[in-house]
Amino acid sequence: MPPVPLSVAHAARKAAAQVETLPDLGGALTRQLHRLVPHDGYMLSGQDPVTGAGCFLIEHHGYSCAHFRRLKTAGLFDQRPHPSRRPTAAPATAVVLNVAVAAPQGGAALLESMDMDGWGSELRLRLVDRAAHWGTLVLLRERGRPLFSQADIDSARQIAAPLAASLREYVARARPRPLPATMPPGVLVLDGNDAIASATPTARHWLRMCFPSSALDTDEDLSLSLWNFAAAARRQDDPVLSRIPTRHGFAALQAQQLAGARPGEVAITVQAATTGQLLPAVAAWYSLTPRERTVIEHVLEGRSGKQISRSLELSQYTVNDHLKAIYRKIRVNGRDELAATLSC
Known part of the structure; x- marks a missing residue:
């Protein structure tokens, strides 16, 4: 397989650093991907890297609400993938559904609904990078347009890791604070x-x-x-x-x-x-090492550098090195700011 076009990969990463909203991110990433795999619509979903549950959805000219109602009526929701308690980072895979091709078992209703929505072909791509599954990208082509081909699958797989990295970097661009609790749950x-x-x-x-x-x-x-x-x-x-x-x-x-x-x-x-809920996901989104996460837990408990050093049986110099790495990744200037950022 040829190497990923550097211009597309670079542009995707640059877009993630500049856009302001998730819809802007989806548009910027798919514009770059369109250079490799032309498409007429898309749906980009993010995934909690710890539990595998969905955490956001962006779409432009994607499936209609009527499409999902038809799938629900046909009982297909129970056949679709569900969040995994322990998500695995299998290699980036791409699956194509074409209305002109025989459906997989139980998929006739899905293809019929695609056709009713005006779509002739779907390409579904897992976004995998750094040994984690960060989301899924669905590309759509209108009925009457060329179906997604093996060449399109190969091109999509090439750009999967840069797209996954762009998605992760967008989330990790801001400090990982809990949402202010301005109203009851x-x-x-x-x-x-x-x-x-x-x-x-x-x-x-x-x-x-x-x-x-x-x-x-x-x-x-x-x-x-x-x-x-x-x-x-x-x-x-x-x-x-x-x-x-x-x-x-x-x-x-x-x-x-x-x-x-x-x-x-x-x-x-x-x-x-809550802080306890947030920290495992922060460790994934912000690329914290297991040791750095442990150091943060001690900081949030109010322990000093010397106390952390004794508890983890590390030199104080090593603890300080871990803290510097944490401050850089989470974009804070010190212990107090770190604790204030992650606390409810």
Whole structure:
């Protein structure tokens, strides 16, 4: 396979350093990718690097809400990938669906819905870099246009790592602070059919803050935006957790199946991320080493450099080196600023 075109990779990384919003990031990255793989629409989803749950979605001329309603009616949501408790960083893979080609098992309804939406071909690319899966990019071509080919797959795989790095660097560009808790947590209960059974007044406000580029005008829109969390919660005992980056800090979304007379009910809670929730994701997004994360935990407990040195059986010089690396990665100037940034 030929090397990644340096101009495309460089432009993608440069775009991540300059744009202001997630929609701007999606547009900038896909404009660069368009030079290698022409497309008519896209959907870019980010993934919590620790739990594998989704943490944002950007789209332009992507699938319509009607498409997802059709998939839900056909029962295909339960067949789609769900967040993994321990996400793996398999090599960047690209999968193509073409309406003119026989569907995979159970996929006839999916291809029919694509066709009804006006799409003839989909290319789905895993964004993998630094031994982690950071998100998924879906490229779409309109019906009547050339289908995605093997050459398109090869080109997309070449740029997957630079795109993943650009996504990670965009999130890590700002200091990793919890979102200010300006209102009570938002809580929704989804029934076994993913319809909203009840919700607090603040729930919609929290979700709009977390997913500003999504249309959340109706209860059905809300339930469609949360189906993957609900489906994952029904498949595992532990709550599904996603740390969601917003312009003002990180929020935490948790989904957990309820025990009771009505099977399949799931509670969704959205609120400002706590320090304990935030730190594991920060370690991934900001490329902290396991030792650097441990040093941060000691700093947040209020321990001095000497106390950290004794506890970890390290020289104070080594602890100071770790602290300097942490300050550089998280973009703070010292211990006090580090503690203030990560604390609720």
